Amino acid sequence: MKNKKGFTLIELLAVIVILSILILIALPSVLNIMNKARRDAFKDEAASIASAAENAYAVEDVSLSDCTITYEDLVTNKYINKKENIAASFRFVDGTITEIEVTDSNTKLKASGTTKNDIKVTKEDNLSEAPNGEGTCNIGGE
DSSP states (O other): OOOOOSOOHHHHHHHHHHHHHHHHHHHHHHHHHHHHHHHHHHHHHHHHHHHHHHHHHHHSOOOOSEEEEEHHHHHHTTSSOOOTTEEEEEEEETTEEEEEEEEETTTTEEEEESSGGGOEEEEOSSOOOOOOOSOBOOTTOO
16 A cells, blocks of 8 residues: 555535635624724724813804804814814804714714713714704814
8 A cells, every 4th residue: 555645525625614614703703892892992082072162162262052053163273183084063052062972984984972971972974964953163273
């Protein structure tokens, strides 16, 4: 008898089938972990932008008790750096944020809430621009 070295076709197919099954089991878990990380990062970013809006409201001389600060206001007045895919608005009533809405058109994520601590992130297929609210807070001496 000859000494044969190597694997048979059946052995190779068995290994491929086992690896395929392991990948099919692991892939959904990995994708869920990645999606959760993406949502958590966006939630943190929305809270950070909300903090910039609070800072802008506190620093600026805002005469309206019910008004809105937009993402564009924050960028224009250099409270944050611009990201092309972000739109946001923050409604203030008597100096307190009462409505937060931040959207990311690239990931189709929307963050909304009434305070920085209760922001909820959802996936939206049809994102609209963040609403402008009742009136502009007129930050930056506008």
